[in-house]
Amino acid sequence: MTKLEPKQSLSAQLVAELREQIANGTFAPGDKLPSENELIKRYQVSRTVVREAISGLRADGILVTRQGVGAFVTNQTAKRLEPFDPGDLQGVLHMLEFRRVIETETAGLAAERRTQEDLIELKSRFDELAAHALDAKGFVLPDYHFHLTIARAAQNPFFVQIEEHIGAQIIPHSKLHVIAPDIPEDLSFLRMVHAEHESIYKAIVAGDGGAARNAMRAHLDRSLKRYSSVLDTLGTST
Amino acid sequence: MTKLEPKQSLSAQLVAELREQIANGTFAPGDKLPSENELIKRYQVSRTVVREAISGLRADGILVTRQGVGAFVTNQTAKRLEPFDPGDLQGVLHMLEFRRVIETETAGLAAERRTQEDLIELKSRFDELAAHALDAKGFVLPDYHFHLTIARAAQNPFFVQIEEHIGAQIIPHSKLHVIAPDIPEDLSFLRMVHAEHESIYKAIVAGDGGAARNAMRAHLDRSLKRYSSVLDTLGTST
DNA sequence: TCATCCAACTTGTATGACAACATAATATGT
DNA sequence: ACATATTATGTTGTCATACAAGTTGGATGA
Structure with missing residues (x-):
């Protein structure tokens, strides 16, 4: 059971938390993330929140999920380049x-x-x-x-x-x-x-x-x- | 009610569908997306699927959601450049x-x-x-x-x-x-x-x-x- | 030893309920 | 008539439960 930073939606907080843990190497590329039930217990949130967080990271390409197996960290750790904005x-x-x-x-x-x-x-x-x-x-x-x-x-x-x-x-x-x-x-x-x-x-x-x-x-x-x-x-x- | 391309998880299909509609201008930057209930009726999926899809697009920065109001398309339509991968x-x-x-x-x-x-x-x-x-x-x-x-x-x-x-x-x-x-x-x-x-x-x-x-x-x-x-x-x- | 089956665990989807928030319509008091 | 509460309604956010679908590993039996 770990606390999350407030001031945002729970799923957004969990996204930030997991992203951080992946960035600092707690979960290395190829590693399997804890199961949904474990994340639920660890962060004291509902499965909805956990799944939406994982869904977000999956859309970012940071995670891939396999039904019946789990969620795995990809080697897509490097950030993607923001679009060139000429601005003025x-x-x-x-x-x-x-x-x-x-x-x-x-x-x-x-x-x-x-x-x-x-x-x-x-x-x-x-x-x-x-x-x-x-x-x-x-x-x-x-x-x-x-x-x-x-x-x-x-x-x-x-x-x-x-x-x-x-x-x-x-x-x-x-x-x-x-x-x-x-x-x-x-x-x-x-x-x-x-x-x-x-x-x-x-x-x-x-x-x-x-x-x-x-x-x-x-x-x-x-x-x-x-x-x-x-x-x-x-x-x-x- | 619209059909989705099979061969993937429903939420991933809906992500692709919405991303496409945003890309081709059906939903322009600043527009409000249909409400969750409407998307449920239109694509005949559960609210879980709709919410996970929206959650994915939100993590990509393509959408922002405001509780009690709706989900809005950002002007972040241009996709970010994938990291350079030398490969071999x-x-x-x-x-x-x-x-x-x-x-x-x-x-x-x-x-x-x-x-x-x-x-x-x-x-x-x-x-x-x-x-x-x-x-x-x-x-x-x-x-x-x-x-x-x-x-x-x-x-x-x-x-x-x-x-x-x-x-x-x-x-x-x-x-x-x-x-x-x-x-x-x-x-x-x-x-x-x-x-x-x-x-x-x-x-x-x-x-x-x-x-x-x-x-x-x-x-x-x-x-x-x-x-x-x-x-x-x-x-x-x- | 080996193949088969099955139990346990995992993710995917559906549904219902309620909370939190925002907005517009409505009611109310002056 | 106008300004101000109040309410109704619609929206997203969260929780809980249930079941489907897929995977894995071990138990079982030949």
Whole structure:
């Protein structure tokens, strides 16, 4: 019988308690958790509370349960990375700088390693991107898919994972509104962006890693400078 | 009344179902979920199942519940990135390639942007690293802290986040064993690694971004080639 | 020795009851 | 008529009991 910290629902307290015990090694990966009845006796709560707590940890991937056997701790002890949150405009700049680093090299590796299957999918993505090239709001998602396909062509799963993680932030925003406000969406700009995409695409098709790196870096450099000028404008106006 | 996909526990099915409906926008962030009684009627399951499902989504941060009011969808729709799992030796190579891309630029930015506070902490980290330089097992954690401090000095939070994410995989392994087996841990190698660390450190102190990039790239290049040769050896021996 | 069966234990699901809390409708007093 | 209690209703939180379904290990018997 152990006491729990108050101020929350009992199940939430028990979740925190068990999570703590797993983190500090009381229950190591692979270990079997005490049975529900034992947890009931130990913490003096109902089975409902115990089961909801276990249910929560199971949803987190920290536990797996087997009917008739018990609940076991996985080796998923490491915390998962929270979604990238650009936050303010400064954060958008940081994000673009980060993407420039990642995706420049991704494009280069993609050009050097892409398979025939990659080229087929990349063409499909590029065509869709071209179809929405002049649609300021509609080109965001195809744009993301284009970049994601490039990451896949780089033949390194970590570039794909990080690209998906970046995109997880982009997709919901694309459904609602643009992050930065008051950016003129003139056609000349959209045409320029598409020209940049085209040069990236051609370099990858040609298998020219250096050209792909330069094209991608230039592409994200322009975005960075564009947002940066907006930040300066806001800075001088206030 | 809606049917659920079988082949799992009912609560797990309902978790998947609700997660899907939240993902595809049926329940948008801020919306109130149907009450437990309504979910019971709709999916023809007991309240136990409904509550465990909601409990799981709540642990994931997708829902928040308020007693007497209801369950509400948060804007935490984007899923968190799973820990980087190198898996086999091939994965270790992918990880090192990924790190080379990230950390080369991180070191360069750190050299160009580091504050006085950064330099003070970096010196502390480097001294500790020097103290463990010839300890094959004990230098892993100070090594990680050294790299993490460099990421902080780059003044871009995303580089810090990704570095922490990489480290979340390194730390548990450092407590147990080295990932790759049978690597000779001779002193000459450890001395070389430390010399590389020193050149990175000096370049950042000097504020020379180019030198810092070169030093970091060389550092990770060596690791990459070293592991790569191991992979070749294993490949030819089998 | 070996196979079979069974008893005990574990998790999964269902149901009923009540407590705690929030909100809106209703009643009440002025 | 208005402001203030009061009540009714609906919601989530917790407890208890019962049974189903799955697993394990030992007892039993040939």
